[in-house]
Amino acid sequence: MSALRPLWVLLLMLVAPLAFAADNPLSIPAITLSTDAAGQQEYSVNLQILLIMTALSFIPAFVMLMTSFTRIIIVFSILRQALGLQQTPSNQILIGLALFLTLFIMAPVFEQINREALQPYLNEQLPAQEAIAKAEGPIKNFMLAQTRESDLELFVRLSKRSDILTPDAAPLTILIPAFVTSELKTAFQIGFMIFIPFLIIDLVVSSILMAMGMMMLSPLIISLPFKIMLFVLIDGWALIMGTLAASFGGT
Numbered sequence: 001m002s003a004l005r006p007l008w009v010l011l012l013m014l015v016a017p018l019a020f021a022a023d024n025p026l027s028i029p030a031i032t033l034s035t036d037a038a039g040q041q042e043y044s045v046n047l048q049i050l051l052i053m054t055a056l057s058f059i060p061a062f063v064m065l066m067t068s069f070t071r072i073i074i075v076f077s078i079l080r081q082a083l084g085l086q087q088t089p090s091n092q093i094l095i096g097l098a099l100f101l102t103l104f105i106m107a108p109v110f111e112q113i114n115r116e117a118l119q120p121y122l123n124e125q126l127p128a129q130e131a132i133a134k135a136e137g138p139i140k141n142f143m144l145a146q147t148r149e150s151d152l153e154l155f156v157r158l159s160k161r162s163d164i165l166t167p168d169a170a171p172l173t174i175l176i177p178a179f180v181t182s183e184l185k186t187a188f189q190i191g192f193m194i195f196i197p198f199l200i201i202d203l204v205v206s207s208i209l210m211a212m213g214m215m216m217l218s219p220l221i222i223s224l225p226f227k228i229m230l231f232v233l234i235d236g237w238a239l240i241m242g243t244l245a246a247s248f249g250g251t
Contacts, residue, residue, distance in 0.1 A: 065180050066139055068105045068146075071187040072244055073098040078191030079240060082198040083231065084224050101241060105248050112138040136172070143179040144168070146186070146248065152178040186247070194240070198227050 064070060076094045080086075089097075103110075113135045121131035144167050155178045156164050164170050170178075205226065206219040230236075 063102075065176055066143065067102050068183075068244075068248055069098055069102045070180060070183045071190075071247070072101050074184070074187035075190050075194070075240065075244060078187075079194055082191075082195045083227050084198075084220050097241075101244065105245055106142070109138045109142050140168070140172070140175060143175055144170075146182060147175065147179045148182045148185070151181045151185075154178065154181075190243070190247070197230070201227050201230065 073094065076098060080089065080094070116138070117126070117131045117135035120126040120134075121128065126134070147167075149167070152167055152170060152175070155174045156170065159174055161174075164174070202219060202223050205223040209215065209217055209219055209222065
């Protein structure tokens, strides 16, 4: 559980302005108790709770778009297509692998957030606003390390903001789409390199079948065992996961 604890800082970044409004004596209480004319008490949930629950729905999007998850799941999906397997491994297995590999890759970032922002806040050494600012720093550094300058410049130009002079000054509203765009490019580049050897096997098998006059037989049926055998012999899963983890090594 301690390894997953820093993930809650993403929740802190979203709902802190609402959740910590209770520190203000002028804030609206989450639950209001009222007494009607008949003397019966009624409880009503304020809009604050609704806003917090709405913010919680954005947590999966932030986990997918602000971490290494996007690149990993796309590469896994391309790998499955290259092997010619439509349902194996299943989507649940691929997502589970991508999630835990994301936790492995993002562990240093989460540990830094936990050390510099979450723990000081829980120990009442930092106010909420300062803790959010410190938590935002490691996430931004991670995304900046993976974001191409051309993609960041594109969204800065589209935002028509002239006050952003350095990449570090880019807000999350600009950095996140630039980061996702760069991740999509990188994932498809890795996927292309993965696809090449399996494509060669398909071409060889197809040529042999054509030469033998077996044009009615689908080449995919013959090439699939060879592609699986090749992938197993080269320890493909370890190579793919190791390559993905190493691709974030500069962070």
